[in-house]
Amino acid sequence: MKEGPDISQIGALIGDPARANMLTALMGGQALTASELAGAAGVTLQTASTHLSRLEAGGLIAQRKQGRHRYFALADDEVGLLLENIMGFAANRGLMRTRPGPKDPALRKARVCYNHLAGDFGVRMLDRLVADGDVALDGEEAALTPAGEARIAAIGIDLAALKTQRRPLCRTCLDWSERRSHLSGALGEALLARFIADGWAKREKDSRAIRFTAEGERRFLALFPE
Structure with a gap:
């Protein structure tokens, strides 16, 4: 057996x-x-x-x-992470269920992945945090650095509260459309929630797409430039 x-x-x-x-x-x-x-x-x-x-x-x-x-x-988050990784694997092999439709550009730009930001904007955010030394990557593992803690606190996120949660603070998640990683975990969820609470973005009805306002996009790109 x-x-x-x-x-x-x-x-x-x-x-x-x-x-x-x-x-x-x-x-x-x-x-x-x-x-x-x-x-x-x-x-x-x-x-x-x-x-x-x-x-x-x-x-x-x-x-x-x-x-x-x-x-x-x-x-739980583990299921969401599993599904997003399978989606990324399928996309890498060209196994797509539908042809790109009217909502496809919006989904590729910014969408919700269970509870965090995915798509081009999600990948851009993680790339910038890594480039600035705010998030350290070790393979698929991610950790917030002391500089990153200061930056996230300045955004208005209560890190002390996030650290009391049982789930990981930072994780990477393979993005099915960008074929690179975006940020998940408690921090990824908190950042998306902050963008929505501050009026930078909102979720489209009956879609996973996240629509940034013109001002919200300007602020997001200023915070996470290429």
């Missing part, structure tokens, strides 16, 4: 087209209802419920109840 982790179970869960579409929809970071996920997967509600039960049993999604309604979301 073989020993060790069984990747076939995870592969089977993610490999089904309907479940893959559901997981991709949840990469937007929002909790969705079974009906919404059925629409994303192109299946009936009854079929969607079966898929959701399997995904929940496999630890890929978690259920949230609010009153009479049930919502589903990715189980």
